[in-house]
Amino acid sequence: MATHEDHAGGTYLYAVIAGAGDRTYGPIGIDDELVYCISCGAVAAVVSDLKQRSLRPQRRHLAAHQRVLKRLMEDGSPMPMSFGVIADGPEDIRRILELNQETLVERLERLSGRVEMGLRVRWDVANLFEYLVNQHEELRAARDRAFRQGRDPSADERMELGRLVERLLEEDRATAAERVEQGLRACCDEIKENKLQDECELVRMACLIARGTEDAFAQGVVAVAGQFDANYCFDYNGPWAPHNFVDVNLQM
Numbered sequence: 001m002a003t004h005e006d007h008a009g010g011t012y013l014y015a016v017i018a019g020a021g022d023r024t025y026g027p028i029g030i031d032d033e034l035v036y037c038i039s040c041g042a043v044a045a046v047v048s049d050l051k052q053r054s055l056r057p058q059r060r061h062l063a064a065h066q067r068v069l070k071r072l073m074e075d076g077s078p079m080p081m082s083f084g085v086i087a088d089g090p091e092d093i094r095r096i097l098e099l100n101q102e103t104l105v106e107r108l109e110r111l112s113g114r115v116e117m118g119l120r121v122r123w124d125v126a127n128l129f130e131y132l133v134n135q136h137e138e139l140r141a142a143r144d145r146a147f148r149q150g151r152d153p154s155a156d157e158r159m160e161l162g163r164l165v166e167r168l169l170e171e172d173r174a175t176a177a178e179r180v181e182q183g184l185r186a187c188c189d190e191i192k193e194n195k196l197q198d199e200c201e202l203v204r205m206a207c208l209i210a211r212g213t214e215d216a217f218a219q220g221v222v223a224v225a226g227q228f229d230a231n232y233c234f235d236y237n238g239p240w241a242p243h244n245f246v247d248v249n250l251q252m
Contacts, residue, residue: 010053010086011038011093014046014068015078015241016104018112025071030055030064035071038090040097043104046072047093055084069241077111077211079104079248080241100250107248114189115211115239119221121176121203124233128200129165131231136168169199176202176228183224187216192244202232206244214239 012030019042025035029048037044046068055061065083072078087093097104125131133140146153146161153161173196180203181191190208197204209217218236225234 009089010050011047011089012050012055013081013085013087013093014048014065015072015080016097016108017044017046017072017076017078018042018108019044025068028064028067028071030061035068038093038097040094041101041105043097043101043108045093045097046078047087047090050086053086055086057083073115073239073241077108077114078241079107079111079246080243081246082243096250100248103248103250107246111208111242111245113211114208114242115214116242116244117207117209117214117217117236117238118240119180119184119203119205119207119234119236120201121180121228122233122235123200123202123231125200125231132165132168132172135172139164139168173202176232177205179227180205180224183227184217184220187213187220190245194244206242208242208245209239211239 012033014029014035017037019039021037021039021044023037023044025046027034029035030050033048033050035046035048037046039045048068062083069078069080087096123131133143142161142164146157177193184191184205184207188207188209192206192208194204194206196202207217221234221236225232228234
């Protein structure tokens with residue numbers, strides 16, 4: 001198997017689903033290729049043919065990948081693959097399904113009837129440092145010492161101040177993540193924390209919920225947000241295919 005680079009031609013893998021025979025989904029794949037199923041035992045791979053083995057993450061390719069996943073979600077809960085997974089051909093796909101049959105069946109059962117929702121919490125403040133200074137007496141005292149009598153702080157003082165800010169950021173984020181997770185446990189089957197994207201983010205989570213409970217999840221987010229003041233902004237999105245809950249290392 002290869003990703004992105006190899007010799008010409010291949011079979012592009014979008015997702016794995018519960019066995020679906022010879023089902024097709026029309027020409028909705030990358031480069032408008034026909035999307036079809038390759039079955040093996042109790043599972044099936046959703047694929048399309050490629051004329052090349054080098055596939056760049058261009059907008060049209062990414063859009064096609066998401067288009068296929070969206071179509072699959074109309075019928076159930078697919079186990080999505082990351083963008084850019086290319087096999088040598090159908091026999092290679094069948095071999096992968098055969099080697100990983102037990103693991104794939106277990107994961108599909110775990111994801112059955114579920115979708116993923118995303119949640120992000122950010123500080124909505126004009127100046128994050130000044131906000132932290134106002135929230136933490138320890139930081140305020142350190143700031144005042146470093147800039148006492150209007151002088152410029154030394155390099156060591158600046159480094160010490162920077163380390164203190166980072167520690168307080170981590171502590172505030174950990175506290176916020178715990179509060180959010182506790183508030184959402186009742187409406188989520190699983191919650192996974194994801195990597196933050198910028199300094200103003202406190203929380204970035206993926207939440208696995210039962211299909212059809214999106215309204216209950218939204219109400220849970222509103223309830224949790226009510227525990228925070230106006231300096232915090234809550235934003236949720238979805239439903240999506242459960243990308244963040246496909247923790248499978250496929251045997252090749």
